[in-house]
Amino acid sequence: MKKRILSSRARRGRPQTGRPRRPYHHGNLREAILQAALRLVETVGPGGLTLRATARLAGVSQAAPYRHFASKEALLAAVAEEGFRALTAMQRDSTRHKADPIEGFQALGLAYIGFASSHPSHFRVMFAPEVADKVAYPTLAEASAEAFGLLVDVIAECQRAGKVKEGDPKELALAAWSMVHGLSALVVDRQLSELYPVKVEEMARSVTQRLFDGLVLHP
Amino acid sequence: MKKRILSSRARRGRPQTGRPRRPYHHGNLREAILQAALRLVETVGPGGLTLRATARLAGVSQAAPYRHFASKEALLAAVAEEGFRALTAMQRDSTRHKADPIEGFQALGLAYIGFASSHPSHFRVMFAPEVADKVAYPTLAEASAEAFGLLVDVIAECQRAGKVKEGDPKELALAAWSMVHGLSALVVDRQLSELYPVKVEEMARSVTQRLFDGLVLHP
DNA sequence: CATTAAATGTTAACGGTGTCAACATACGCC
DNA sequence: GGCGTATGTTGACACCGTTAACATTTAATG
Numbered sequence A, B: 001m002k003k004r005i006l007s008s009r010a011r012r013g014r015p016q017t018g019r020p021r022r023p024y025h026h027g028n029l030r031e032a033i034l035q036a037a038l039r040l041v042e043t044v045g046p047g048g049l050t051l052r053a054t055a056r057l058a059g060v061s062q063a064a065p066y067r068h069f070a071s072k073e074a075l076l077a078a079v080a081e082e083g084f085r086a087l088t089a090m091q092r093d094s095t096r097h098k099a100d101p102i103e104g105f106q107a108l109g110l111a112y113i114g115f116a117s118s119h120p121s122h123f124r125v126m127f128a129p130e131v132a133d134k135v136a137y138p139t140l141a142e143a144s145a146e147a148f149g150l151l152v153d154v155i156a157e158c159q160r161a162g163k164v165k166e167g168d169p170k171e172l173a174l175a176a177w178s179m180v181h182g183l184s185a186l187v188v189d190r191q192l193s194e195l196y197p198v199k200v201e202e203m204a205r206s207v208t209q210r211l212f213d214g215l216v217l218h219p
Numbered sequence C: 001c002a003t004t005a006a007a008t009g010t011t012a013a014c015g016g017t018g019t020c021a022a023c024a025t026a027c028g029c030c
Numbered sequence D: 001g002g003c004g005t006a007t008g009t010t011g012a013c014a015c016c017g018t019t020a021a022c023a024t025t026t027a028a029t030g
Helices: A029-044 A051-058 A072-095 A101-118 A120-126 A138-160 A169-188 A200-213 B029-048 B051-058 B072-095 B101-118 B120-126 B138-160 B169-188 B200-213
Strands: none
Touching (some): A029 A051, A029 A072, A029 A120, A051 A072, A072 A120, A072 A138, A101 A120, A101 A169, A101 A200, A120 A169, A169 B200, A200 B200, B029 B120, B051 B072, B072 B101, B072 B138, B101 B120, B101 B138, B101 B169, B120 B169, B138 B169, B169 B200
16 A cells, blocks of 8 residues: 555635636646647747746646657657648648649749748758657658648649649659758758848749759750 | 865876777867767767767767867767768769769769768758858858859859750759759658658659759640 | 976766656546 | 546656866977
8 A cells, every 4th residue: 555645735725716726637738738839849949849848838747748748759740740731721722713723833832932931940840850750640641641642633733734744743743842842941941041142932933933944955 | 275186096007008098188089079979970860969978989078078069069060061071072973974064963963862861860960950050160151052062063064065044053053952952851851751662863863854854844 | 307388088066858657636427 | 426537746867968176188388
């Protein structure tokens, strides 16, 4: 039999008529912690995110997050998943009301880069090496696959309309994804800050256009 | 006047005729620590690198690295710089003996992706957000600029030979860099593992070729 | 060569971190 | 009402980055 020491400390005298005084059970801690992590990532960056700081921001004890996330990595995976869903939504939005499928294609790429440059830290978490074992987080893999699917679909549509060259849409999508992901990564990791004092959107348009038209002259 | 306690511990009896027994001063600790960090990064990844583990691997005390690197970030910056120099060398090698400048252009891209996929952790350090303030590490910025310069030069050469479309070489280089950097990042962050069970070099060839020829049909 | 300043390495400590075990409280179901 | 279980808290451990105080070696100066 185990001893039960240190029981029932500081019983509150009254029901505390003012505020109900944050009850012992939070109600929706998982969501609250996710939101706190989101906010922290956007402010201090992915490397600066701390499980303990997240708990403090959510107003709970240091170990409370472990009831909802198996580890810091799992929390980051959840943040990443949230990011892929937001990206997908933003991309879907961008293609709405585009008559020409080619315009939709380009809009998708611009939206990708737009998301990255407006939420750099969130973008970084989505591709952070700590969460690379996405097989361990199936819903994360699914969310990421959905974003890629959008791209494959619009390319196939362009091909049916005779606006894009033939070939496996997935292969073309990989080329397009590489391009916008590369520019996004360079922007997010501040690799271009002094090189090109140009607006990001301008770079994005230029770069995607180059991919559309090609670089090489064929006489 | 300060007390001098704990002085002169364990005087060695003899000059230790066998090995000279690692002297108090290492001789070339900076390089040794850099090498240790390199090895650690390649084994445990950039996030797993620890200043203390680096010191242990180099066989010195935990605080010794601080005589040569101002902080963990500075050590990472040195590792990154080393990476850019290795990348530049590998790229330079790849263009040697290429008669057609276009071939040299493509070889540069393939070498970039080859470096990334054969040294993924090192590649990640080179673009890690922790070292993003590259203004603080001028030699790092210089090493990275040199690699980009290689690309700009070969593009200008292709243009002079009438093999590549006109335009600011730096702008074209940005498109090319984005593409190979994007594919590299996706490979390195294992974003394609199940999507494309194809050899990386095959993907690299396909993707760069798509950039050369363009995606769009112009009737 | 003898002194001594500077460079280089060590030890010990501080606050912070991820994680876990033991414990406390509240919810929901019988 | 009683009780199992989910949820939250406390306290501890090992490890980390960083710094201050101290030790040892090298190099410069006479």
